[in-house]
Amino acid sequence: MIRVAVIDDEPLARSGVIARLRGEADMRVVEECADGHGLAALRREHVDVAILDVQMPGLGGLEGLAAIPRDERPLAVLLTAHDSFAVRAFELEAVDYLLKPLDDERFGEAMDRVRRKLGGEQRQAMAERFAIRVGTRLSFVDVNAVTWIEADGDYAALHAEGQRHLLRESLHELSRKLDPQRFLRVHRSAIVRVDQVVEMQPRPNRDAVLRLRDGTTLRASRTYIDALMAALHRVA
Incomplete structure (x- = not known):
């Protein structure tokens, strides 16, 4: 089972992500946070992937992700409403980058990328x-x-x-x-x-x-x- 954390300061946005994750049989939400401070406390041993908003009050998603030591950092799928943070996302080795409002097919593709990154699909399947x-x-x-x-x-x-x-x-x-x-x-x-x-x-x-x-x-x-x-x- 893939353990997922959902981090977004907007309750409706978190609910939307969680609702989509219910359609992913091998994924389970184990953490829900409203800002980057909650994200910064997460570690790979407890969470496999974090789906997080880039811009949040207090501590943003990228800053919260950067606060986690690289070898303890969970995989990340970034969410944003408008601005481009692709270069910084690359530096933090984000798995994917989704634009709000979320597109269901695009969200499914991002979850497939997470599975491949975690080894859920064998390399031979490529x-x-x-x-x-x-x-x-x-x-x-x-x-x-x-x-x-x-x-x-x-x-x-x-x-x-x-x-x-x-x-x-x-x-x-x-x-x-x-x-x-x-x-x-x-x-x-x-x-x-x-x-x-x-x-x-x-x-x-x-x-x-x-x-x-x-x-x-x-x-x-x-x-x-x-x-x-x-x-x-x-x-x-």
């Missing part, structure tokens, strides 16, 4: 290649050749070495098979291999336009932008 069926012919695409993936109805379209391959699998299912250190959801309809991003151009609404090494341009939505920024700092 995809190494994909089987593509065209009529009676079966071909294979190496995961290392994939630069980005887009949703296409009931299919996922793999873009690899200038070719587009259709795989009968949803983008959400596929994201669970990919190494989260290398592949990141940037939009409801797109996953990118992080090391392929060469440029990110922010837009006024906090979305961004990404340019990949092969010249492809993609939209990154504000729901995913801070996690993307943290990931880009990780591979820099």
Whole structure:
């Protein structure tokens, strides 16, 4: 069982997170705090992951997290309403970064990342290649050749070495098979291999336009932008 602490100064926000966690059968809320001081008292031996608001009165989430010695610090999933703290989140090795109001699918993805980080899914479960069926012919695409993936109805379209391959699998299912250190959801309809991003151009609404090494341009939505920024700092 994964032990979770929920830290937010807004009671309704805490309730929303806790309600979502009830849908995660392997997770149990063991601590509930209203500020960073409560967070700073937590240790990994009692809590596996802390889901915490970044900005709180008194002691904020990042400051509370930083107050815990690194080798005793639980995993962290950060919540924020507006400001960008991605670089600081990267420094504190946050697992994910969620924008309020929370999106249910995005929250589920963050919990999957927590499971992978804690070893709930074995490394062998990560995809190494994909089987593509065209009529009676079966071909294979190496995961290392994939630069980005887009949703296409009931299919996922793999873009690899200038070719587009259709795989009968949803983008959400596929994201669970990919190494989260290398592949990141940037939009409801797109996953990118992080090391392929060469440029990110922010837009006024906090979305961004990404340019990949092969010249492809993609939209990154504000729901995913801070996690993307943290990931880009990780591979820099």
